[in-house]
Amino acid sequence: MRVLLTLACLTALLPAGAAVAEAAPAPCTAPTGPYQRPLEQALKRPVDGVQSPADCDAIRAFQAKQGLRPADGYANLATYRTLVAVQARPNPNAAGHCPVRSFRVTCVDLTRQLLWVQVNKAVRFGPIPIRSGRDSQETRNGWHRIYWRHIDHKSTLYDNAPMPYAQFFDGGQALHGRYEPLFDGGGSAGCINLALRDAKALWDLLRVGDQVYVWGTKAGTAG
Template identity: 70%
Template sequence: MRTAVRAAVRSALPALTALAVLVVPAPPAGAAPEPDCTADTGPYQRELEAHLKRPVDGVQSPADCAAVRAFQRTHRIKPADGYAGLVTYRTMVAVAARANPNADGGCPVRPHRVTCVDLRRQLLWVQRDRRVLFAPVPVRTGRDDEETRTGWHEIYWRNKDHRSTLYDDAPMPYAQFFDGGQALHGRPGDLYAHGGSAGCVNLSVPDAARLWDLLAEGDAVYVWGTKPGTDG
């Protein structure tokens, strides 16, 4: 009897082996290899190299490119191509300022909310006393001869869906007016197109929406410094 069983098992082995080969799943395909980073040297190469703790020589290398591309992906900058351009640089300035945006004391410290607009660094944040309520974000302020007015201001009117009555019905979402027609507002599309605004403080639309939810009429706005490339 045992001999017969052993013989039956031996005769079935080829079929069982073939079946096992059929049911074993194929190994999962590996992730696609990371494409080479080939962007050229950008106008803000040295600044990005310093921020990312790369050798600061102002010349793009494959490792520099990969580091810039990783920074872009982390901060959702598109395209994430490793090029050290203006959008990436402005984002870097905001990120670098997060630990203490008012380190140089440019924005007065008050017991109430103050929206701080630093023209030199093109940054905006909100503070109460020394506590930051709205972390610094990049902005676009007035171009030469249409500079954003400096000093103390107050938000006097808000319109979530405002459109410009002066500039071809241009959309100004989440507009918060603070001085003679100048407003904090979102700018759809390229935040840095045309070199500057006509005096308003432009933010990305998502940043403008978050700022809208924080501020109210009567809130203080303080603007100081000089935007690079302008006379005042």
């Protein structure tokens, strides 16, 4: 009878003190990215704006820790937006731009492209990275109220584009998820786009009548 040896069995046959070598990770070869400098600074690398193998390894490790795909060491927009959210976690409202209220407020910071939910000064969700409106279709500033929700909405304005977990807060503008990567294709048409997992979590938290406060200005049109 043929005997199939498992890795555990093979290991048992090795001489004492011998070890099974683990495959080394593939070399990190991503080129310099558009957000190289802020990633270098945050990851305590020499800030020269030029990718090195050690820079690439550090960025790749950050991407892997944050669940970003691909985790390839390239300093792209998704990695930078995630970095901003991570840096804001201790106190996203440190500057005091989002009004502190006794009720639930969804805070939307267009300048940093962040969203979080707070009650009084307690953060109940986030901060998370977002994608807001592009130039000429900016997300509107000020106080808003969630007036309608539709879990599997299709846009009536943009060719039935899917808007999962849509929560409308001002005219046609809504908080909603994207099936595609969050930062593909530039800004939105005015909605607040969220990663799908974040859109679902926000759907479970918010209700019709909840308040949304938007402020700031998105820099440029990219992302």
